[in-house]
């Protein structure tokens with residue numbers, strides 16, 4: 001028995017399913033999760049001494065690669081001054097200033113500890129500001145595990161095959177309306193069915209939790225116009241795209257201005273961090289200025305702020321990093337599409353910038369119903385082969401493949417060679 005297998009057996013005795021987040025379980029693809037001991041650059045080493053070329057990057061935040069020396073140094077230095085104060089510190093002011101200066105739609109920002117918390121709080125602020133209860137979300141978009149968002153959610157919920165979670169009171173989900181991604185008409189319909197009742201429309205500007213589904217021309221700007229017309233707020237969930245598609249996130253990339261934005265792990269460089277921010281008058285509804293209550297002992301934690309600031313400063317001062325990330329992503333998708341054509345593989349390649357996805361379906365993917373046509377058994381076979389060759393992609397069809405600035409053209413070539421071997425394999 002390998003050490004990973006032994007650890008998984010122990011974990012199952014004391015942790016539900018042996019994992020602390022369902023997306024880490026290999027339930028949908030078969031096999032046992034690898035327990036990771038160390039990660040550096042693009043490589044992760046498991047406790048059995050196997051090395052993997054990593055395309056998960058801790059689900060996005062390791063945009064500069066694992067164990068970047070400047071980030072580690074900043075975190076260690078901050079830790080030496082104290083791990084948590086439960087009081088204000090200078091680094092959280094610097095972080096808020098940096099976000100507000102970099103993302104024009106954000107005038108005030110509040111730090112929290114995860115993307116889930118950011119979304120939960122942004123929804124509360126939107127409801128407090130508008131005095132309305134209903135929220136529109138899109139099928140297949142994932143906004144963390146807060147009650148009201150576990151309706152037709154992507155990520156682990158979609159991988160697990162259950163459209164909704166047990167344990168969510170009917171009342172919490174009753175105010176969640178679902179629309180179809182890339183389909184403005186489905187949103188218009190909800191506004192006409194519930195006039196004056198919708199507080200906000202929340203969207204992943206690039207849907208990256210049902211695989212990667214990019215917004216079609218006019219979709220995001222159409223949402224902007226609709227929300228303005230209906231006096232509802234537009235919330236961009238940029239937990240995955242923020243500071244990844246560019247320093248101004250997806251809103252800068254697609255030039256659409258939301259009222260509120262949620263950020264997640266990227267601004268903590270992998271430390272547990274999230275934030276929500278936006279228009280001053282909306283954010284001023286939040287306590288202690290306004291009546292929308294939201295709080296957290298660990299919010300703006302000095303160690304997390306130091307790590308996040310170190311990463312954001314490097315990204316800000318080196319815009320060529322985004323050029324490299326986007327070029328690598330384009331190169332990967334172009335070459336992979338060529339390979340699929342050459343071997344007549346009925347798959348779809350999607351993505352933008354450093355986010356990509358290989359869907360095992362013949363149909364073009366533009367929304368949740370088309371993403372769900374994917375052959376998840378075929379994905380499982382592909383996943384297992386890649387892992388056996390030391391290439392670690394997410395253990396689910398419905399997750400993104402993340403590139404970091406540490407990835408090289410050689411990494412991409414090696415990955416494509418393994419994929420080619422796979423499609424050349426007599427049993428595939």
Ligand code: HOZ
Nearest residue numbers: 021023059155156209399
């Ligand atoms: N959004 C991440 C996966 N799509 C979350 C990771 C997790 O749930 O652990």
